Structures are given as C-alpha cells and as structure tokens.
Amino acid sequence: MRSADTLFARLFGVSLVAIVLAHGLAFLWFQQYGAPPPPPPPGYPMGEQRLDDPGLGEAFEGTPPTAGPKHFPGPPERSFFGGPVVPFLFQLVTLVAAAWYGAKLLSRPIRRFSEAAERLSENLDSAPMEEDLGPREARQAAQTFNRMQRRIREQVQQRARMLGAVSHDLRTPLSRLKLRLEQVSEEKLQNQMRQDLDDMIGMLDATLTYLHEQRTSEALQWYDVQALVESLCENAQENGSPAQAQGQCAPLYTQPMALRSCVTNLLDNALRYAGPTTVSLEDSTGELVIRVIDHGPGISADKLETVFEPFYRLEGSRNRNSGGVGLGMTIAREAALRLGGSLALEKTPGGGLTATARIPRLPKV
Structure with missing residues (x-):
C-alpha cells in the first residue's frame, strides 16, 4: 500500500484511467451507432437498389443475381455526430486532460522546492517546508530540506x-x-x-x-537613497574630504542597511585612495544606478575584479596613513548582490575609477 502513494503510482494511475476511459467512450459510441456497412460483393457496381429486389439477398449469400440488371447499394450517409470524428475527439480530450493533470502533479513538488530554496537564499530563518503535502517522495525530500536548513542555521x-x-x-x-x-x-x-x-x-x-x-537578513522597506547620498557627501565635506552628489531618484523599496553599507564603502574607498569624488544617481523604471566616480590614479584592467577579493590590497594602499584592511570593496559587492543587483569597476574617462552599482526596483509585496 505504501507504493501506491508514490509519484510514479499516481502518474501511472492517471494515465491508465485516461486510456481506459478514452477506449470506453469509443466503445460506447460504436455500440450506439453500430459498425460501418460491409463492402459490396465483387462484380457489383455501386448505385441505387430497391429494398425488395431479390438479387440483393442473393448477392449477400455469394450467388449471382438471377433477374435483370441489379446494382449494389452504396453505404448510407452518416451525420457528423455518427462519423469517426466524435470518438477521436473523445480520446483526444481525455488524453489531453490526463497529460495536463499528470504534468501538474509532476511540477507541483518542484515548484514548492524552488520557492523554498529562494526563501532560504534570502533568509536562513524563513519558514520550513510543509512535510505532509504531496506524494511520498515529495514528503521525504521536504523533510530532508528542512533538516538541511536547520543544520545550516545551527552552523551559522x-x-x-x-x-x-x-x-x-x-x-x-x-x-x-x-x-x-x-x-x-x-x-x-x-x-x-x-x-x-x-x-x-x-x-x-x-x-x-x-x-x-x-x-544579516533585513526586511524590505522604502528608503530615500537621494537623502542618504547627500548626507554622506555633506559629512565628507565637513571632514575635509571633497565629495559631491549629482542626480535625483525616487525612494527605493530595498534593504536600507545593505544599501547604506554598499554606498558608504564605495565612497570611503574613493575618498581614501583618489581624493575628490562624485556620487551620481541615475533613476529609471526598472533599476537605480549609483556611480561613484573619482579621478585618481586608478588601477590596471587586470585588477578590476581582484580588488573584490577579501583582504586584497593594492601595493600602493598598504601604507598606514591611507591603507585599509582590504574588505571595503568586498563588503560593497556582497551588499549589492544581497539587494539583487551588481557592482562593477571601470576606468573613468580621462583617468580614475568608476564603481557602478545597479540596484533593481523590487515590487512591494
């Protein structure tokens, strides 16, 4: 009885019921409307024939007609409902319905696992999967998934x-x-x-x-990014660091701490190593683009990705007066990734470095 609760048994049962039902409907149709008429005997032309013609009976018995010219009648005309289209439609509709239901049975557990994995990637403390839904394989996989989530949470x-x-x-x-x-x-x-x-x-x-x-997992909320950038630039100016903000943007539905961490580390890094810095905002329907632009010495093209590695520092940044510990760019990129966006470096036209963070505008749920 346990094997009847598996996904294989369910799909097999649905397919078997569909085949039996389709053939049963076709059988009932033929019982109702009868089989098609027999073909004419050899040597008899098709045409009109009186029902009282004795030659008709002799033709069916296999003997030649005895009187007058006789013609074997053609098959009677059938209505559309009595033709072969109806049983074909019966079978087609039944099999299509079974295929749709079977595909739904097969895709439902996969969709549940996809949604649970997405929730887990965003928040380790997300609700576990329900373990009493679906066939036996899905329930066992849900139990294993929940155990994995608990172990990850315990390790963290x-x-x-x-x-x-x-x-x-x-x-x-x-x-x-x-x-x-x-x-x-x-x-x-x-x-x-x-x-x-x-x-x-x-x-x-x-x-x-x-x-x-x-x-750290953080709830989404509306955040005024423009006010954040202007505040950071004003604080830098008060501390003697030349920084200015450009552009405007509407409030963003995002994780405020992660966004602030991204922008702060990019601005601090540019001010520390390059001097005068501009933070540019470019708003659109689908995303917010934040560019931190400096005109300092820049870095070589082969180091544009290397600087995102933890604890990596360029040789020129290892002095005690300006050098950090090599985590600023790493923290900035991981914050951008947590927001569903991206962070990349490119050379500024005329010299320097531009860090471009692209943060998607998420729909409010």
Whole structure:
C-alpha cells in the first residue's frame, strides 16, 4: 500500500484511467451507432437498389443475381455526430486532460522546492517546508530540506558564537598590551608597537563587521537613497574630504542597511585612495544606478575584479596613513548582490575609477 502513494503510482494511475476511459467512450459510441456497412460483393457496381429486389439477398449469400440488371447499394450517409470524428475527439480530450493533470502533479513538488530554496537564499530563518503535502517522495525530500536548513542555521549560529568568543578573547589581551606600552621608555618603539596594535584591532573589527553583514537578513522597506547620498557627501565635506552628489531618484523599496553599507564603502574607498569624488544617481523604471566616480590614479584592467577579493590590497594602499584592511570593496559587492543587483569597476574617462552599482526596483509585496 505504501507504493501506491508514490509519484510514479499516481502518474501511472492517471494515465491508465485516461486510456481506459478514452477506449470506453469509443466503445460506447460504436455500440450506439453500430459498425460501418460491409463492402459490396465483387462484380457489383455501386448505385441505387430497391429494398425488395431479390438479387440483393442473393448477392449477400455469394450467388449471382438471377433477374435483370441489379446494382449494389452504396453505404448510407452518416451525420457528423455518427462519423469517426466524435470518438477521436473523445480520446483526444481525455488524453489531453490526463497529460495536463499528470504534468501538474509532476511540477507541483518542484515548484514548492524552488520557492523554498529562494526563501532560504534570502533568509536562513524563513519558514520550513510543509512535510505532509504531496506524494511520498515529495514528503521525504521536504523533510530532508528542512533538516538541511536547520543544520545550516545551527552552523551559522555556531560560527557567530565562535566569532563573539574570539572577539572577546582577542580584545582583552590587545587592550592589556596597549596599557603595557606606556611602560616602554623608547618613544619610537612605543609608537610602532601602538600602530601595530591599532592595525590588529582594526582588522579584527573589519572582519567581524564583514562576517556579521554576511549573515544579516533585513526586511524590505522604502528608503530615500537621494537623502542618504547627500548626507554622506555633506559629512565628507565637513571632514575635509571633497565629495559631491549629482542626480535625483525616487525612494527605493530595498534593504536600507545593505544599501547604506554598499554606498558608504564605495565612497570611503574613493575618498581614501583618489581624493575628490562624485556620487551620481541615475533613476529609471526598472533599476537605480549609483556611480561613484573619482579621478585618481586608478588601477590596471587586470585588477578590476581582484580588488573584490577579501583582504586584497593594492601595493600602493598598504601604507598606514591611507591603507585599509582590504574588505571595503568586498563588503560593497556582497551588499549589492544581497539587494539583487551588481557592482562593477571601470576606468573613468580621462583617468580614475568608476564603481557602478545597479540596484533593481523590487515590487512591494
């Protein structure tokens, strides 16, 4: 009885019922309207014939007619409903209905798994799949999918706990080292060691921020991107960094924290390495294009993708006055990808670098 609950059994049963029903309808039709008339005997021309002609009976018995010219009657004309079209339509409609229902049975579990995988890719805390729907194979696959989701969630939570512990355990000795530096009498050595500790703390903070943003899921809401860009540029100008905003755009239905992280890292990166920067907004029906344009030294064409790798830094950015830890561009691209968009680098005409983020306009659900 368990085998009758499988997808194979359901599809086979639907096909079998459709074939039997189609042939049963054709059989009933032939029972109602009878079989077609027999062909004429050899040697008899087709034509008119009186029903009382004795030669007709003799023709059916296989004997030649005995009197007068006689003609075998042609088959009687049938109405459209009595022709072969009707049983053909019976069978066609039945088989098409069975094929449609069978395809629906086959595609329904696949559609459910596709929707569940899409939800899981956007949010690890999404609702699990229902495990009591569909045939046995679909229920077993749903149970396996839910177990996989739980294990992924547990692993991510375990990593978060581990990162928290590492952060706490590393910050404590680093803080003690900074305090002990005050006992170093040589000022030059003290400054060098303090800078090394600051670099270590900075790398630790950046790494934790990067890993935190990777696992953060955020609800969609309306966000004023134009106000964000103008605010970031004004803050940069107040701090002595030349930045200006261009263009206008309507509010965007998006994840605010991810979008802010993307734009902030792009702007900080351009101001740190290139100087004067322009943030341009280009709005359209389907997407919002954000361009962060600078006219600095730029980078070579073979490094346009490499800079997105975690902890990668160009040689010119490794000095302590301007260099970061190599995670800004990585965080910016992953934020753009979480928003369903893209981020790419290209050379600015006349020199420099342009980072182009394309963020799709999502329909409000």
